[in-house]
Amino acid sequence: MRVILKTRPREKPRIPIEAEEIIPQNFLRKNDMKVFEGNKERTLEDLFFVTIEGPAVSPDQVEVVLTGNTGMIKRVGEYMNAGRIIIEGDIGMHCGNFMSAGEIIIRGNADAWLGREMRGGRILCEGNASHYCAAGYRGEKRGMRGGIMEVKGNAGDFTAEYLSGGDVIIHGNCGDLPGVEMRGGTLVIGGECARPCGNMTGGTCMVFGKAQRVLPTFRSNGSQDMDYAGKRYRMNLFRGDVANRGKGTLMIRA
Amino acid sequence: MKIEDVVCPFCGCLCDDLVVQVEGNRVVNVENGCTLANEKFMGDHRLETPIRRSGKKWERISYDEAIAETAGILLDADRPLLYGWSGTYGEAQTIGVHLAEVLGAVIDNTSTVCHGPSIMAIQEVGHPGxxxxxxxxxxxxVIYWAANPIEAHPRHMSRYTTFADGFFVKNAFRERKVIVVDVRETDSSQIADEFVKVNPGGDYAILSALRAIVRGKRDIIPPNVEGVSREQLFRVAEICMAAKFGAIFFGVGLTMASGKYKNIRNAIELTEELNRHTKFTISPMRGHWNVYGSNEVFTWITGYPYAVDFARGIAFYNPGETTSVDILRRGECDACLVVASDPGAHFPRACAEHLARIPTIQIDPHVNATTHLSQIQIPVAVTGIDAEGTAYRMDGVPLRTRKLFQGSHPDDLEVLEKIYAIVREAKG
Known part of the structure; x- marks a missing residue:
């Protein structure tokens, strides 16, 4: 089954839409899906032109395609557990929150909290991701716990905050404090970043660009060769953050 | 008439030892107050009646008309924002939260531009205060970190720290050690026993280094950390560990520097580390008068201290998304009610521009920068001068403010209750 959701023109296009019901499994069994536009509850048809092509008997046979002005739509793919969502443009905050399986492909940029606390599945963002990509909710002690997050462009500040499991691959630059409070999993940064892995207690972070303002509380631990994007790099190894228990591994290109 | 033990309605210190002289409905003299307090009590920039923008002019309107129009604007909005609240008292803040819930609005207070990051850090690791x-x-x-109390909280040092003799500290000026950490020399750093000058944005690294030193990992510290020598860091750590009782006060220089709440979290974790050796506490230097009270009121009603979004009918909290600066910068909200605050003076330009584009209503005694962005302004009594109510000091102690004279304006509570009644009736 292929579901195409094309946004309708809106009188107030900057008002955010909260659409956690847009996940593949809901299109198998629901026909009264609700979304919120600001503080007003709407039907899916109020805000989207909906086209459904072909049948499906299970959620993993459902592909949802979002087109149009999708940059203010939040929570698409929240708690998704099968199937595929393709977003042809930008997407709003919290895309792929808590997802456990399936795939989300974003052709444009993603707003903050992309893949927040995801447990499994795969998110591919072909543009840039904003702050808190693959991070945790406020006050939560664990961020992303499983799955794969791949961003072809840059990511903002606090990327992979509280990362506890899974792989986060940022091909471009990261902002400030990527991997802060990290406790597990793997974070790969292809470009530059600042102050990586503050207060980390576990996991592995690799920085293949320049790391600025590296914190003084990482202990040098030799060097080794690593492969990334078809090339071989010499990496300096650090253990830290010794301001905390210091059992994480930080690798920075020599 | 002289009135004693008056609570000051300006900063988070809430000094409660002021002596105020009143003649008629005017304050003519203030004793014990700092310059800021004197200006607050004796300033005369009060707006007399409600005003509404009419083309390029302002027209005077009645309170009933202003209140009815405000309620209508908020009812029509799809994403209203209720912002401010730190300059008013707890009872009015309570009505504000109920109003937000009925409207499905976002309600936020001035923590969003001051110590919101401190609260986020406290939510992560607690508060040894x-x-x-x-x-x-x-x-x-006593450590003042990225704070300049002599200018921002002028009586803080004389009432509570450097110059205040205490029960166990008989000669405070000689017995207390004061450490100031800042990116530049200030009036406060001039009287410090130890001034630690940090590179801008370097606080997080300094705090991490101090934590490592206190944990016994001195060998890892490089000769210079963000402009501070290793020797000075060792000295500061030794002073702290040798203290009988230490207190860290931090200001917005730490909360609003890069890293934001992670700076505060690191400072709290340093405090926890020091508590393995001695007794240490940490406290934010809250600036806006009753901003602590707004955090208290919001929390006991909604579970969250600021940036509470009721759009879905339940409280949702996510600073960065539901904070007013972010909502305004993204152009999300379509109406704004500002109460007891001045975002026009404090918010980034993009936010002020959006406030000017949408219907903005201000409830405030004074003409200020936000007046120029507003459609309607409703003047009210000043809490602590001609209105009474409960406010919280920066350390969370509630104090009852007093009405010094009977003024001619209604107070915040009266105006908000009338708006709430209209909205409640319309919503059923």
Missing amino acids: CTLGQIKNRADV
Whole structure:
């Protein structure tokens, strides 16, 4: 089954839409899906032109395609557990929150909290991701716990905050404090970043660009060769953050 | 008439030892107050009646008309924002939260531009804090980190720290050690026993280094950390560990520097580390008068201290998404009610521009920068001068403010209750 959701023109296009019901499994069994536009509850048809092509008997046979002005739509793919969502443009905050399986492909940029606390599945963002990509909710002690997050462009500040499991691959630059409070999993940064892995207690972070303002509380631990994007790099190894228990591994290109 | 033990309605210190002289409905003299307090009590920039923008002019309107129009604007909005609240008292803040819930609005207070990051850090790792009285009577080491109390909280040092003798600190000026950490020299750094000058944005690294030193990992510290020598860091750590009772006060220089709440979290974790050796506490230097009270009121009603979004009918909290600066910058909200605050003076330009584009209503006694962005302004009594109510000091101690004279304006509570009644009736 292929579901195409094309946004309708809106009188107030900057008002955010909260659409956690847009996940593949809901299109198998629901026909009264609700979304919120600001503080007003709407039907899916109020805000989207909906086209459904072909049948499906299970959620993993459902592909949802979002087109149009999708940059203010939040929570698409929240708690998704099968199937595929393709977003042809930008997407709003919290895309792929808590997802456990399936795939989300974003052709444009993603707003903050992309893949927040995801447990499994795969998110591919072909543009840039904003702050808190693959991070945790406020006050939560664990961020992303499983799955794969791949961003072809840059990511903002606090990327992979509280990362506890899974792989986060940022091909471009990261902002400030990527991997802060990290406790597990793997974070790969292809470009530059600042102050990586503050207060980390576990996991592995690799920085293949320049790391600025590296914190003084990482202990040098030799060097080794690593492969990334078809090339071989010499990496300096650090253990830290010794301001905390210091059992994480930080690798920075020599 | 002289009135004693008056609570000051300006900063988070809430000094409660002022003596105010009143003639008629005017304050003519203030004793014990700082410059800021004197200006607050004796300033005369009050707006007399409600005003509404009409083309390029302002027209005077009645309170009933202003209140009805405000309620209508908020009812029509799809994403209203209710912002401010730190300059008013707890009872009015309570009505504000109920109004937000009925409207499905976002309600936020001035923590969003001051100590919101401190609260986020406290939510992550807790708060080893205490009252200012404890610090006055016990602290022999006081650290001001990215704060300049002499200018921002002028009586803080004389009432609670450097110049205030305490029960266990008989000669405070000689017995207390004061450490100031800042990116530049200030009036406060001039009287410090130890001034630690940090590169801008370097606080997080300094705090991490101090944590490592206190944990016994001195060998890892490089010769210079963000402009501070290793020797000075060792010295500061030794002063802290040798203290009988230490107190850290931090300001918005830490909360609003890069890293934001992670700076505060690191400072709290340093405090926890120091508590393995001695007694240490940490406290934010809250600036806006009753901003602590707004956090209290919001929390006891909604579970969250600021940036609460009721759009879905339940409280949702996510600073960065539901904070007013972010909502305004993204152009999300379509109406705004500003109460007891001045975002026009404090918010980024993009936010002020959006406030000017949408219907903005201000409830405030004074003409200020936000007036120029507003459609309607409703003047009210000033809490602590011609209105009474409950406010919270920066250390979380509630104090009852007094009405010094009967003025001609209604107070915040009266105006908000009338708006709430209209909205409640319309919503059914």
